[in-house]
Amino acid sequence: MGALDHYSGPWDVRHAGHLLRRTTFLCSQRFVEQFVQLGLDGAIDQLLTDQPPPDLPLDPATGQTWVNETTRKENDAPYRLYVKAWWLEQMLRTDRLSITEKMTLMWHNFFATEADIIADSRLQYHHNATLRRYALGNLKELTYRVTIDPGMLRYLNGDQNTAQKPNENYARELQELFTIGKGLERAPGDYTNYTEHDVQQAARVLTGWRVLRTGDPSTSVFTPALHDRGDKQFSAAYSNRVIRGRTGTTAGQDELNDLLDMIFSQEETARFFVRKLYRWLVFYRIDEQIENDIIEPLAAVLRQSNYEIKPVLRILLASQHFYDEQNIGAMIKSPLDFIVNIMTTAGFSLPTNTQDKMRLLTALVSIATALQQNPMDPPSVAGWPAYYQSPDYYRLWINSATLPTRYSLTDTIIFGSRQLPRAYILDVLAFVERISRNPGDYTQLITDLEHELIPAYPLTPEQRDYLARSVLAAGGQVYEWAQIWAAYKANPNDQTARGAAQQRLQNLLRTMFRMAEYQLM
């Protein structure tokens, strides 16, 4: 059976849950059940359905949006945080089960920019909106849009790249990170797939684009006078292609189209993208077998579909390989997965008041930052090292500094702290009643909690036993839990009965959130 053949095993909570966790930021059983009902193909149809664009970000001070204003905010820094908060809100949405935000984040990691360097919240927003608009569209078209996107022009100095003073920054990253990828350096300046000479030539093609200080913040302008009109001769890596120099108002677009045609006609470009997609959705290790069985055929599909993304996603997400036991639970949660998992598992809803909502969302952004995934401000144009740094990849999210920070977030959700508003302390009593059929039965309670919290990696019988005896029963007799729970149910307003049940559950949840298995998805 081929690795990319349609998955034919059981469609149950384990497999539907795996699809859900890898394609959204959610993990709760209530969403998994929807996927089980839909069946594999139905769930994928649901995930790949195009979504209307979300509402624009609002200024909490005025309740109005600012992202289309014609000049930059004088004091722009807080607005950059508002855009990040707004994006987190999209990731937290539970009203639709769509792959859109997971893919938008993938594109952000792929065409990475830093809000700090763009330094204009309007451009930051529109860049993100472009990634979302084409998230399930066409790779080549998205690359075109990103290349002349004002935020990207600003970030990689494309807006300062002129015939008189070429700036190679974007031309280099376009090839190294955004399309064909850098191969082994065979000789100085020869990166197999392209050369330093090609960087210089691509920079000449890309001359003349500007971002105006005043005007529509969603578009850039092409200025023919700043464009290099000469022919651009590429190296043998691109079969010595010449891009004819143009003049006039469409010169920039025409030459850019030629450049992308040239790059996308190279077979390596499709492979480079598929590897990135694989590391985003499945696992980081790509050995010869994965290369032959997965990367190569999917790259062929991508080329045959003229770089449409959906056909590739559809095959990968429905494949035998995707549901291989080696892949389920093998990914360490990214900080954003971790945060949204907790918030949605706890069932917290966002405040309706704009300012309260902003306060909560910006708190979550700072937690993500402490965990080393500051959305819209990755460490560099290569995105987060967890997706490219060999040999550790996802493991880079976890070290002796970030793991304790993860613990303190889950502790905070259970016990509260000054960081989060009071409404965001988990009501553990209500929580177990919601997720468990019979919370008074300790075996059932622990089974249900395991399914809800640690669905990707099964615990051992010894671990479950430990949770019951040493944590829930606090070293006493396990049957006491049934009495404690019954006492609380009989008299929910009695502070003593309530407190006893609550304390046991808090300790149990705290321990489960701190299990290494909780970090896997």
Add this chain to the structure above:
Amino acid sequence: MKRRDFLKVSSPLIALPLVLGGFPVHALGRSRLLDPLWRLLATTDRVLVLIQLNGGNDGINTVIPLDQLSTYHQLRPQIALPDSTLIRITDEAALHPAMSGIQRMFADGMVAIVQGVAYPNTNLSHFRSTDIWMTASDYNQYLATGWMGRYLDTLYPNYPTGYPNSTAPDPPAVQIGAIMALALQGPLASMGLALQDPQTFYDIINGTNTSVRGDIPDTQPGHELAYLRQVELTSQQYSTSIKSAADKAQNKATYPSNNTLADQLKIVARLIAGGLQSRVYLVSLGGFDTHAAQVDTTDTTQGAHATLLGRLSDAVVAFFDDLRQLGVADRVVAMTFSEFGRRVASNASYGTDHGTAAPMFVFGTHVVPGIRGTNPSLTELDRNGNLLMQYDFRQVYSSILAQWYGADDATLRQVMLKDFQTIPIIRSSTTTSVEESPTATGSPLTISPNPAAAGQTLRLAFTIPAPGDVVVEFHDGIGRSAAQFSLGTMDAGTHQISIPVPSVAKGTLVCSLRAGNTIMHSRVIVE
């Protein structure tokens, strides 16, 4: 240096083992044998602080070549610093005006600058070039371990298995921050522990319950789980020793505020002074990728680069001031590095593009002060308009390993993967005591196997210049005599002898061999 100065300078080096071991100081005395012995023991107290300048620091605006000022202005019209603002440190070179603190340290003989450091065929990608600096690879070589990880692996074999233990109670390296640098990656695991604040670290970690862990299957998810468990365990094991070190010392100097590098160095100073036995600390300062707005358009002495260099300078000055007041300055050397320098010609955006060679700074009381190499030529450039290299960065690494940690040739080759010519960066001895001790020789004493296990036989090979009575003695990590063997009179020449491994607790032993007036030392690890 006079003997009196030596005592003053060296007291922190020797105080710790003596006090902790409760060993009678007079017993060690001032014998000819023991000065170099102390020096060997003291190497375990030596600390290297790596300061990473992320993004590619513009070396030409950091150390300005005074002999080429007109070319400098011509090639960097938008960003050149006005001549009158330059801080002259030698007849040929000046520092950026934001670096007045480092200039004072330079005048005090606490700064070595190595000019024109890069590697052949510098890669202009941040990521790849950072990896090359971290792993100490060739431009076309891909390594999975870091240079410091490989060195620490020679001192902490098989780490993390069997650690912490009584002789190695602390993490080999500590990184202040939340990302683990590739430089610290050893063959089996990172040799570093990352933390942001010792107290918080301890408080949180203390609440983890790991009593039931279950078996881990040999599967992809199982391997990831094993990794998580290892981080959990290592964090837990080290959190107490880190907190107690941090609690033992309080910073004595005033550090600049709004300076993330200063915040990190502040913690490092406390950990060192508090007795943490980690060998390496890694701190970082980001933002050096100054393609645009490197300088203010109206005043080139201001802007992003000036702010960064000012932070570097202020933080390093406060750090060494603190270390001095805490009495541990002589145990510490700090070194800057960055993935590359920047293009000689400025661009049209008041910035500079990726370049090649740049100066490295080494700080400490034991550096060979001054500038190594010459000003880079601003006119003799490579085909991309970048500076030519004078020193390979691996020469600097090798020099630090050899001169600061006392790594021998075999270790250097193992860590650096080939031979690099060293350059004088650290003074050949931290004290003059060895030179004053005429009987100490540099002749090698080799011991095999090393590491050795109890019950095994050690083979010692050595050469003595004159006939004499030969005595071999072993001292443990806190200076106590562990075993002594009298071998009788031997002739001049090369000898090989066999003796049993001393039956002591595991750890590093210093072996001293005395033959008449000749003394030689070596170390052996007992596993």
